[in-house]
Amino acid sequence: MEAPYKRIIDNVSRFIDLTELEKQKYISLLTEIKVKRKAYLMQAGDITKYEYFITKGCLKVYTLDENGAPHISMFAVEDYWTGDMASFITKQPSRYFIKATEDSELLGISRANYDLLFQEIPKFERFYRILYQRSLISYIKRTNHGISLTAEERFIEFKKKYPKIVNRITQKDLAAYIGITPEFMSKIISRVNQM
Amino acid sequence: MEAPYKRIIDNVSRFIDLTELEKQKYISLLTEIKVKRKAYLMQAGDITKYEYFITKGCLKVYTLDENGAPHISMFAVEDYWTGDMASFITKQPSRYFIKATEDSELLGISRANYDLLFQEIPKFERFYRILYQRSLISYIKRTNHGISLTAEERFIEFKKKYPKIVNRITQKDLAAYIGITPEFMSKIISRVNQM
DNA sequence: GAAAAAAAATGAACTAGTTTAAGACTTTTA
DNA sequence: TAAAAGTCTTAAACTAGTTCATTTTTTTTC
Structure with a gap:
């Protein structure tokens, strides 16, 4: 298996076990994406097409406030998941920019394939349940910790x-x-x- | 079905369909809890025993910082889910207090029953996947919106x-x-x- | 329903972080 | 490799929010 796919399978395998066939199926639903330093993966106003897994590089996820000042919500590096979940799920325009700060490589899953994934391999409900649960825990910890x-x-x-x-x-x-x-x-x- | 149980079933039914039998099974895994105004549902140092659904009343969820100043992260009223997920999942002591600001009634699910639930009714992986996804979306929106x-x-x-x-x-x-x-x-x- | 406790209001002195502006240093690009 | 563009530094004047102290008002409790 190619290195980037091994990377994402290892990530998923933290929470669920997949058969060889399921791995192949999952990989078939992913899209390889490359983005050069300073290029945008997405911009405010776009409707997010993918959720991303970073296999190489570094990107910044940010919004601009009313005064045009940037607020970076995360730096996404190797093995991070990123995107704008709100826009991805609701299909409403995003308020986020995602810009590569280094030449980067990603795997994306489209909204259609994300929905299909749960039908084809219901185990992924569990994977995402645990992934979101952990994201929520670390997000809450981060904001709450920073507060004082x-x-x-x-x-x-x-x-x-x-x-x-x-x-x-x-x-x-x-x-x-x-x-x-x-x-x-x-x-x-x-x-x-x-x- | 008693009113509080109807309330929680309605909440769950937003995302998944349950048979009568599954509803009964789910209800059997829940614990009824009452807490008087000014009483604590949990305190910092406790290992969280339950995740809670509020059927009546109002509670505040907060931490104390190094200077002893309180930081409230949410007011939980009817139909809200609350608790300290980090402590519930990791079984580590919490840094949160949950205190009733009115006489309140809740339904709790223990950690053991939460794990059992996924075995008995795997559909709940989907329920929680969607619940956590939405929480994440609104949490991110809230913090990001407040920032500037x-x-x-x-x-x-x-x-x-x-x-x-x-x-x-x-x-x-x-x-x-x-x-x-x-x-x-x-x-x-x-x-x-x-x- | 009186006494005690807690919450709310007000004001003066203070501080963490902003704004604006200008010069020095680095990186990018042609 | 020179010019342009972007990043970093420094400093003075400013502002949103804090701290501390006191008084008034409301709520709780016996």
Whole structure:
């Protein structure tokens, strides 16, 4: 099996066991996607066509607020699932942009194939039940944890939790993730570095 | 069927169809719980025993930060699901308190029965897949929406979205939900009222 | 229904983070 | 490899929200 498919099968196999036949079936429902650095996987206004699994690279998922300021909700790297679930499920236009910060490779599942998947291999209800449950847990933990911290503390936590990602992204993007201006991010970094 | 059971069956029936037998089986796995105003359903340090469905009343779900300040993550009223999923799933001590703000009635499912449910009626994988998916969507929407708003704007949004809940809770609890001090909440309310 | 407890209001002094602006440094592109 | 574009730094003036302290109002409890 090709490396990217092995990667996604390993990911799914964390929660459910698949027969060889089921693996083949699942793989047949996926689409290979490549996206160059600085290219958009999707833009606000689009109706999301796919849910994505990253096999290589790094992308940022963000919205623009009324003032045009970006808010990054996640950096998606190898083995992450991403997309805009709200738009994917409701078929309404998204408010998100997904932009590659490095040349990236992904596997996508279309909405039609996602629905088909549950019919063909009902076990996937369980896979997604557990995946969403875990996403919910870590999402709640993340937002709740950040709530009473200062920007400096949130930055220190991010560095501790994602040491590899810090070095792959710009300070500006980091600011948009932490939720502060690039200027203040710069101030924090020089403050933290001289400790 | 008794009213509270009808309520939960209606809720489940939004996403899956159950036979009479399955309904009976499901109901047999639930526990009826009553909790008086100001009593705790659970406290930080507890390992969560149940996931809850509210059939009557109102509860607040909150944590205390390092400074002892409360942060309310939700007000749970009739037809809401609540609990601490992280603790329920991982069997680790919770960092949440759930306290009734009115005399309340709930249906709980224990961890053992939750696991059993998936064996006995696999359709529930689908129910929870969809429930968690929707929770994730609305959770992401909520946090992302609030991100660039001032406290005053968040308060106005809350009033618009939950007009009934506003009148059931104290200003202090509202402040702990919006994410500001009670003093500033008071200031905002008098400002908004004289507009 | 009086006393105690909790919630709400008000105001002054304070702080974390923003805004604006300008210069220095890096990366991208032709 | 030079020019253009984008990123980072620094600093001064500003603002949304906090803290602390006191008084008034409402709710709870016996």
